[in-house]
Amino acid sequence: MKTASLTLSISFLISCVAFANWPQFRGDNAQGISLEAVPVEWSESENMVWKVDLEGEGSSSPIISGGAVFVTSYSGSGENLMRHLQRIDLYSGDVVWTRDIPNDFPIDPARGYITEHGWASNTPVTDGEAIFGYFGKAGVYAFDYDGNQLWKARTGGMSSAKVWGSASSPILYDDLVIVPAGEETNSFIALSKADGSERWRAKHPSLGQTYGTPILAKVGGSRTDLIYAATGNFRAYDPATGELRWFANYNLPGNMSNTTHLSGDILTVSGGFPRTARVAIKAGGEGDRSNQILYDTQKPATYMTAPVEVDGIMYWIADSGITFAAKPGEAEELWAERLPGLEGAGGRGKPFYASPVVAGGKIYAVSRANGTFVIEPSPDRLNVLSQNKIAGDSTLFNGTAAVADGKLLIRSQQALYCIGE
Known part of the structure; x- marks a missing residue:
């Protein structure tokens, strides 16, 4: 097994021994980090371990545990829409089983932004x-x-005013499945892992029109906070009870589609609609912390792609294709450059839907229609090592990649690909 030396300053739930697992959206604590090295270059015939045609389309990410890959998709439309969950063997690509999730509740209609991501956008957790x-x-x-x-x-049958559909992914805490059901009921809902019974529910209007994934932050060595970037404010809950511990209002307008980045005790998020900005605050505290925002850039950042961190530098690729580098807690970017080779954006003029991940110290950024970019992290400039396209698949690649056991998994609207040596 190949490893790379990385200084990781994300402080909670990053496992340095269980390399063979990627148990949720963007891996441990949704931070997008793996120490595993994977190939820098690939094609349909080079470093392609296997390809599996999926049951349908989807924007969710694969997850990996104990040599098993799980991925969701959907097929059909309207009353005939069906969601699917598949288990696939990580090493052979064999489909072990497929389970269909019936459409037994009215779904959001195929119009507006929901056509950009579809009806299988929530990544499962294990x-x-x-x-x-x-x-x-x-x-x-x-x-x-x-x-x-x-x-x-x-979880609920409501639709937000914009009717953009559901996209947030659940996480686990102790014996709970915590579901960010903002689109369906303006709430967080905690369910028992054992039987699905509801343990707690936290409702607030600002949880509506939110599409990111919550994270967990350790505070002071004894307390864990459930952190979420809501519309207009950070919110921190006790994950065991759903009690609100603190909030902080920020000047990010409209809906929130991004996932919070954790670096030590610094929380960073970008987003807003129709304009974007980037804000940061330190974890911890109680009550109204709106006056403790570290910075508020109020200049274009990224709408839905979350950052990764290598050696104390955050990197993110905006949905527009601009790549940024900045130090956590600092407003000014170290640099900002547009990725080359973006021909045809792939959906509403946005070349990126997926967030980048780090594997073996390199950044892997899956674009919607221009392949996967591999970037060498640098505090000085953009350094693209390769751009990898898969011939024969002209569908969009919306899902964030997953990494485990020396393999990189990426999914399109058509197939799941396993890249490795």
């Missing part, structure tokens, strides 16, 4: 024994690794 998939208005389904359904639970 604890190594069960898989928990959030399917918007269809609710949460739990399966064991043999594909047996353990339980299902409703």
Whole structure:
């Protein structure tokens, strides 16, 4: 197994021993970091371990645990829409099982932004024994690794004013599945992993029109906060009870589609609609912390792609294709350069939907229609090592990549690809 020397300043839930797992959206604590080295160059015939045609389209990410890959998709439309969960062997690409999730609740219609991402945008999460998939208005389904359904639970049937559909991904905390059901019910909902019963619910209007994934932050060595970037404010909850611990208002207008980055005790998020900006605050504290925002850039940042961090520098590729580098907690960027080779954006003029990940110290950024860019981190300039396209697949690549055991998994609207040596 190849490893690379990385200074990781994300302080919570990054495992340095369980390299073979990528258990949720963007891996441990949604920070997008793996120490595993994967190939820098590939094609349909080079370093392509396997390819699997999926049951349908989707913008969710694959997850990996114990040599098993799980990925969701959808097929059909309207009353005939069906979601799918598949287990695929990491090493052979064999499909072990497929389970269909029935469309037993009215879905959002195919118009507006929902046509950009579809009806399988929520990435599942696993604890190594069960898989928990959030399917918007269809609710949460739990399966064991043999594909047996353990339980299902409703989350809500509301639609936000914009009717953009569901996209947030669940996380785990102790014996809870925590579901950011902002689109369906303006709430966080915590369910028992064992039977799907509701343990707590935290409701607030600013949780509506939110599409990011929550993270966990350790505070002072004894307290864990559930952190979420909502519309107009950071919110921090007790993950065991749903009690609000603190909030901080920020000047990011409209909906929030991004996931918060954690660097030590510094929380950073970009977003807003129709304009974007970047803000930061330190974790911890109580009550109204609006006057403790570290900075508020109020200049274009990124709408939905979250950053990664290498050697104390944050890097992100905006959905517009501009790549940035900055130090956590500092407003000014070290540099900003447009990625070369972006021909044809691939959907509403936005060449990126997926967030970058780090593998073996290099940054892997999956674009929608121009392949995957591999970038050498540098505090001085943009250094693109390769641009890898897969011939024969002209569909969009919306899902964030996953990394485990020396393999990189990327998904399109057509297939799941495993890259490795």
